[in-house]
Amino acid sequence: MKFSNQAGLLTMALATANAASSASSSSSYQPRTYSTYSPSASQIAQDAAKATSNHRTSNVTGAAANRIFQIWLENTDYDKAAGDENLAWLATKGITLDNYWALTHPSEPNYLASAGGDYFSLDDDRFITLPSNVSTVVDLLDTKNISWAEYQEHLPYTGFQGFNYSNQETFANDYVRKHNPLVLYESVTNDADRLANIKNFTEFYRDVNGSTLPQWSFITPNMTNDGHDTTIKVAGAWARGFLEPLLSNEYFMENTLVVLTFDENETYSIKNKVFTILLGGAVPEKLHGTTDSTYYDHYSLLSSVEANWNLPSLGRHDVDANVFQLIANATNITNMAVDTTYKVNNQTYTGYLLDDQIALPAPNVTAINKNGKGVLPKIVSVWGSEYSAQASASYFTSTTTTQSAASLTDAVTIASSDVQKSASVTGSSASASGSSISASASHNLTSIVSHGGSGVTGLSWTSLVALMMCSIFA
Ligand SMILES: *[C@@H]1O[C@H](CO)[C@@H](O)[C@H](O)[C@H]1NC(C)=O
Ligand SMILES: *[C@@H]1O[C@H](CO)[C@@H](O)[C@H](O)[C@H]1NC(C)=O
Ligand SMILES: *[C@@H]1O[C@H](CO)[C@@H](O)[C@H](O)[C@H]1NC(C)=O
Ligand SMILES: *[C@@H]1O[C@H](CO)[C@@H](O)[C@H](O)[C@H]1NC(C)=O
Ligand SMILES: *[C@@H]1O[C@H](CO)[C@@H](O)[C@H](O)[C@H]1NC(C)=O
Ligand SMILES: *[C@@H]1O[C@H](CO)[C@@H](O)[C@H](O)[C@H]1NC(C)=O
Ligand SMILES: *[C@@H]1O[C@H](CO)[C@@H](O)[C@H](O)[C@H]1NC(C)=O
Ligand SMILES: *[C@@H]1O[C@H](CO)[C@@H](O)[C@H](O)[C@H]1NC(C)=O
Ligand SMILES: *[C@@H]1O[C@H](CO)[C@@H](O)[C@H](O)[C@H]1NC(C)=O
Ligand SMILES: *[C@@H]1O[C@H](CO)[C@@H](O)[C@H](O)[C@H]1NC(C)=O
Ligand SMILES: *[C@@H]1O[C@H](CO)[C@@H](O)[C@H](O)[C@H]1NC(C)=O
Ligand SMILES: CC(=O)N[C@H]1CO[C@H](CO)[C@@H](O)[C@@H]1O
Numbered sequence: 001m002k003f004s005n006q007a008g009l010l011t012m013a014l015a016t017a018n019a020a021s022s023a024s025s026s027s028s029y030q031p032r033t034y035s036t037y038s039p040s041a042s043q044i045a046q047d048a049a050k051a052t053s054n055h056r057t058s059n060v061t062g063a064a065a066n067r068i069f070q071i072w073l074e075n076t077d078y079d080k081a082a083g084d085e086n087l088a089w090l091a092t093k094g095i096t097l098d099n100y101w102a103l104t105h106p107s108e109p110n111y112l113a114s115a116g117g118d119y120f121s122l123d124d125d126r127f128i129t130l131p132s133n134v135s136t137v138v139d140l141l142d143t144k145n146i147s148w149a150e151y152q153e154h155l156p157y158t159g160f161q162g163f164n165y166s167n168q169e170t171f172a173n174d175y176v177r178k179h180n181p182l183v184l185y186e187s188v189t190n191d192a193d194r195l196a197n198i199k200n201f202t203e204f205y206r207d208v209n210g211s212t213l214p215q216w217s218f219i220t221p222n223m224t225n226d227g228h229d230t231t232i233k234v235a236g237a238w239a240r241g242f243l244e245p246l247l248s249n250e251y252f253m254e255n256t257l258v259v260l261t262f263d264e265n266e267t268y269s270i271k272n273k274v275f276t277i278l279l280g281g282a283v284p285e286k287l288h289g290t291t292d293s294t295y296y297d298h299y300s301l302l303s304s305v306e307a308n309w310n311l312p313s314l315g316r317h318d319v320d321a322n323v324f325q326l327i328a329n330a331t332n333i334t335n336m337a338v339d340t341t342y343k344v345n346n347q348t349y350t351g352y353l354l355d356d357q358i359a360l361p362a363p364n365v366t367a368i369n370k371n372g373k374g375v376l377p378k379i380v381s382v383w384g385s386e387y388s389a390q391a392s393a394s395y396f397t398s399t400t401t402t403q404s405a406a407s408l409t410d411a412v413t414i415a416s417s418d419v420q421k422s423a424s425v426t427g428s429s430a431s432a433s434g435s436s437i438s439a440s441a442s443h444n445l446t447s448i449v450s451h452g453g454s455g456v457t458g459l460s461w462t463s464l465v466a467l468m469m470c471s472i473f474a
Contacts, residue, residue, distance in 0.1 A: 030356060031356050032356050034126070034127050034128050034129060035127060035129065036127050036163065037127075037161060037162050037163065038162050038163040038164065039162050041168055044156045044157070044160070044162065044165065047157065047160075048156055048157035051157040051158045051159055051160075051196075052158065052159075052196050053158040053196055053199055053203055054149070054193070054196040054197050055203075055206065055207060055210065055212040056147040056149075056197070056212065056214060057147050057207075057211070057212045057213060057214060057215075058145055058146055058147040058214070058215055059215070060144050060145065060146045060215060060309060062215075062255075062308040062309050062327075063307065063308050063309075063310070063327060063330040063331045064257070064282055064308055064326050064327040064329070064330040064331075065255055065256060065257035065280070065282035065308055065326075065327070066215060066254070066255035066256070066282075067213065067214075067215045067216070067217075067255060067256040067257065067280075067282075068215070068216055068256075068257050068259070068304070068305055068308060069216075069217045069218075069219060069256065069257070069258045069259070069280070070114070070217070070218050070219065070258070070259040070260075070261065070301055071219040071220075071221070071239070071242075071243075071258065071259070071260045071261070072111070072114075072179070072218070072219070072220055072226065072261055072262065072263050073221070073226045073227050073235045073239065073260070073261070073262045073263075074107065074179075074223075074226040074227045074228040074235065074262060074263055074264075075107070075227065075228060075262070075263065075264055075265075075266045076227055076232045076235065076262050076265070076266055076274070076275070077265050077266045077267055077270070078098075078265060078273045078274060078275050080232050080266070081232055081236075081262060081274070081275035082096075082098075082275050084232050084233065084235075084236035085236065086236035086237050086239060086240035087232075087236045087239060087240075087260075087275065087277070089240060090239060090240060090243060090260065090277055090279065091277050091289070092288060092289045093247060093279055093288055093289075094258075094277045094278050094279035094280070094283050094287075094288060095277065095278040095283055095287050095288075095290050095291070095292050095326070096275075096276070096277055096290070096291045096292070097276040097277070097278065097291075097292050097293075097294070097296055097324075098275075098291050098292075098293055099273070099292075099293045099294060099295050099296065099340070100261065100273065100274055100275075100276040100296040100297065100300070101271075101272055101273050101274065101295070101296070101297040101298075101340075101343070101345050102262070102263060102264040102265060102272045102273070102274050102297070102298060102345060103119060103272075103297055103298050103299075103345055104119060104123065104264075104272070104345055104346065104347065104348045105123075105264050105268055105272070105346055105347075105348075106123075106124065106125055106264065107125055107178055107179060107228075107263045107264060108122055108124065108125040108126075108128075108178040108179075108184075109122040109123060109348065110263040110264055110298055111178065111179055111180070111181040111184070111263060112128075112130075112181060112184050113298050113299065113317070114181050114218070114298045114299075114301050114302070115136040115137050115138075115181035115182055115184070115185065115218075116130060116134060116135070116136045116137075116181075116184075116185060116314065116316065117299060117302055117313075117314040117315075117316030117317050117318040117319075117363075118316045118317055118361065119348070119353075120351060120352045120353045120360070120361070121348055121349055121350060121351030121352050121353045121354040121355070121358070122348070122353040122354070123348035123353075123354055125178040127163055127177070128184065128353055129184060129185070129186050129189070130184060130185045130186060130187075131186055131360070132186040132187050132190050133187070133360075133382050133383070134185060134186075134187060134360070135187055135314055135376060135378065135379050136181075136182060136185050136187060136188060136314070137216070137302055137305060137314075138182065138187075138188060138194065138216075139187065139314075139376055139378065139379075140305070140306060140311040140312060140313070140314065140376060141215075141216055141305070141309075141311070143311060143312065143376065144309060144311065146215045146216060146309060147214035147215050147216070148197060148214045148215065148216040148217060149197040149198070149199055149203075149207070149214040149216075149217050150180065150181075150182055150183075150197065150198045150199065150217060150218045150219075150220075151199055151200065151201055151203065151204040151217060151218070151219045151220070152175055152179070152180050152198070152199070152200055152201075152219075152220045153174075153175065153200060153201045153220060153221045153222040153225065154167075154174045154175040154200060154201070154222045155175050155180070155198065155199065155200040156175070156200075157200075158195070158196055158198060158199045158200070158203065159192075159195030159196060159198050160175075160198070161177070161183055161189055161195075162177065163176075163177050164176045164177060172223070172224070172229065173222075173223035173228070173229055174222045174223060174224070175200075175222060175223075176223060179220045179223075179226070179228075179263075180198070180220060181218060182194075182198060182218070183198060197214070204219070208246070208249065208251070208252055211251055213251075213252065216305060221235075221238055221242070224238075225238035225242075226238075239260060243258070243260070243279065246258075247279065247280075252280075253280060253281035254281050255281055255282050256280040256281050256282055257278060257279075257280050257282040257283065257324075257326070258278070258279040258280040259276065259277075259278055259301065259324075260276065260277045260278075260279060261274055261275075261276040261277075261298075262274035262275060262276070268346050269346070270344070270346075271340070271343065271344055271345070271346075272344060272345035272346050276296070278292075278324065278326065282326065283326065287326075292324075292325050294322055294324075294325050294335050295322055295335075295336070295337065295338035295340065296321070296322050296324065297321060297322075297345075299317040299318055299321035300321045300322050300323065300324060302314065302317075302318035302321065303318050303319070303320075303321040303322065303323050303369065303370050304323045304324045304327050306318060306369050306370070306371055306373065307323045307327050307328065307331050307333055307369075307370055307371040308327045308330075308331075310331075310371050310373065311371075311373065312369070312373040312374055312375060312376040312377070313367060313368075313369035313373060313374070313375050313376065314363055314375070314376065314379065315363030315364045315365055315367050315375035315376075315379055315380075315383070316363050316364075318369065319364065319367040319368070319369045319370075320336070320367075320369075320370065321370075322335040322336060322338070322370075323335060323370050323371075328370075331371055333370045333371065359390070361390070362383045362386040362387035362389075362390045362391075363375060363379055363383055363387065364387065365379065365380045365383055365384050365387045366387075
């Protein structure tokens with residue numbers, strides 16, 4: 001979606017709100033601005049000389065794995081990926097997750113959500129940052145000194161925060177910020193020591209060879225290798241070429257769980273399910289070549305990390321996301337069955353990053369995650385009163401409805417996790433007690449925004465309610 005569409009949405013929503021109600025306070029409208037930091041190659045070369053890299057390791061024992069590494073490929077429909085010969089080969093070395101879902105379109109919101117437990121209503125790939133009071137998975141890992149790093153192919157230097165770094169000969173897309181989840185959060189980028197963990201592939205091989213791999217990492221191949229600017233054939237060949245030697249590297253393999261996934265499905269009109277494989281030494285050989293059909297989505301990457309190391313939560317969608325069965329089995333966690341009949345996950349809910357009048361959603365500071373832990377104490381102290389304010393302003397949290405999702409106007413596009421997502425418009429983003437409660441609590445805040453195409457579709461009366469609610473918070 002182009003920015004003009006968001007502006008269009010805002011104007012349209014405001015016009016409707018003004019016409020309908022004096023509760024709308026357009027005077028509080030403050031456009032948010034973001035950096036567009038895109039340094040030149042010569043500036044980058046200068047800054048590179050000053051960059052320092054951490055090479056930290058640790059060995060905090062997890063329930064099912066001592067390392068969890070994720071590798072993200074790009075924009076490929078499930079069947080196309082499953083049909084690729086190299087990915088099919090990799091599948092014989094691990095467990096295929098055939099009911100794993102991306103969250104929305106396009107790329108950046110999916111990456112954003114994988115680190116922070118929400119995509120905050122982002123529906124494009126622009127330069128955004130989340131303020132320093134929004135926590136991520138690294139705040140959780142740090143509670144136990146579990147080492148972490150990111151490896152971004154062709155990141156020009158450790159800690160680079162620019163928008164892109166293109167191939168300096170062809171100027172083709174190479175490294176892009178939108179595929180780098182942690183760099184989107186000021187809680188990471190404001191801290192020089194954390195930035196020193198945001199590294200490139202040269203540093204990855206240094207860590208493999210020097211036995212300094214971290215226990216959590218996020219690995220992004222460049223725009224050629226991840227399939228974004230190429231094809232699934234290229235991405236599949238890259239994935240096998242990258243992983244095959246590692247799968248026989250004893251140091252790399254030991255107690256390691258690798259999650260190979262895709263950010264999103266390519267075709268927007270179909271279900272946004274993505275091909276995902278679990279690999280590595282943490283996967284018992286007897287499960288090689290098997291399929292796990294439990295419902296997962298990108299939030300499972302957070303809930304599984306929390307369960308594996310018995311960590312507190314972010315109080316967002318990480319709280320009740322299903323945990324990879326491998327880890328759930330080791331921690332006696334029961335996963336939820338999720339009805340995907342009406343699920344598409346191809347549209348973004350209205351909220352913070354789409355509408356400058358909507359406040360940052362507070363995490364649910366009272367939530368308990370799948371492994372029975374509360375929210376990270378630091379988050380509770382920062383967000384506690386904001387959560388109470390948002391929750392009490394949300395009259396809808398105490399009302400219930402017998403309407404099923406399917407009977408609502410927008411219902412075909414709303415399945416349980418979409419409905420939960422919509423709750424975060426006013427901050428009640430997560431519920432440990434399952435989807436039904438948050439679903440019944442939040443229908444009135446559900447508004448759906450279309451991607452791509454021309455103009456805005458699906459804007460409903462419910463978004464008006466959302467807008468009125470936010471003028472209360474503004
Ligand atoms: C980590 O500790 C486990 C025991 O919990 C041990 O088996 C393993 O070799 C250690 N791994 C590393 C990389 O030190
Ligand atoms: C983490 O490391 C810091 C400094 O290295 C230390 O002070 C702290 O006690 C450690 N915390 C845990 C939970 O091990
Ligand atoms: C990777 O990062 C290191 C450390 O900042 C830098 O020296 C190196 O040039 C980078 N390598 C590539 C291939 O970009
Ligand atoms: C970033 O991308 C733009 C547009 O493609 C390109 O002109 C520019 O050279 C790139 N910047 C770097 C540092 O590669
Ligand atoms: C991406 O990385 C590969 C090496 O892994 C390299 O051959 C290719 O040229 C890179 N893509 C771009 C656009 O630089
Ligand atoms: C989302 O998927 C539904 C169902 O296939 C389709 O009707 C709708 O047009 C899609 N939306 C977008 C923005 O592609
Ligand atoms: C989890 O446990 C169930 C029941 O014992 C078993 O069938 C399944 O294979 C296990 N799954 C994994 C991924 O370990
Ligand atoms: C899981 O349940 C089994 C059987 O009740 C018990 O033996 C085991 O200790 C439990 N494991 C954990 C991690 O709670
Ligand atoms: C927050 O989580 C608690 C505990 O599960 C739940 O009872 C409550 O309904 C949630 N709050 C909201 C606003 O969803
Ligand atoms: C979080 O930070 C943003 C941006 O500075 C601010 O608008 C918001 O009020 C803060 N929220 C809390 C609960 O601190
Ligand atoms: C949603 O709003 C409608 C119209 O204002 C109201 O009748 C209904 O009770 C509300 N439902 C919930 C769940 O709050
Ligand atoms: C074209 C294609 O393969 N798209 C896939 C996207 O994901 C859904 C699953 O929800 C598959 O059914 C489609 O095949």
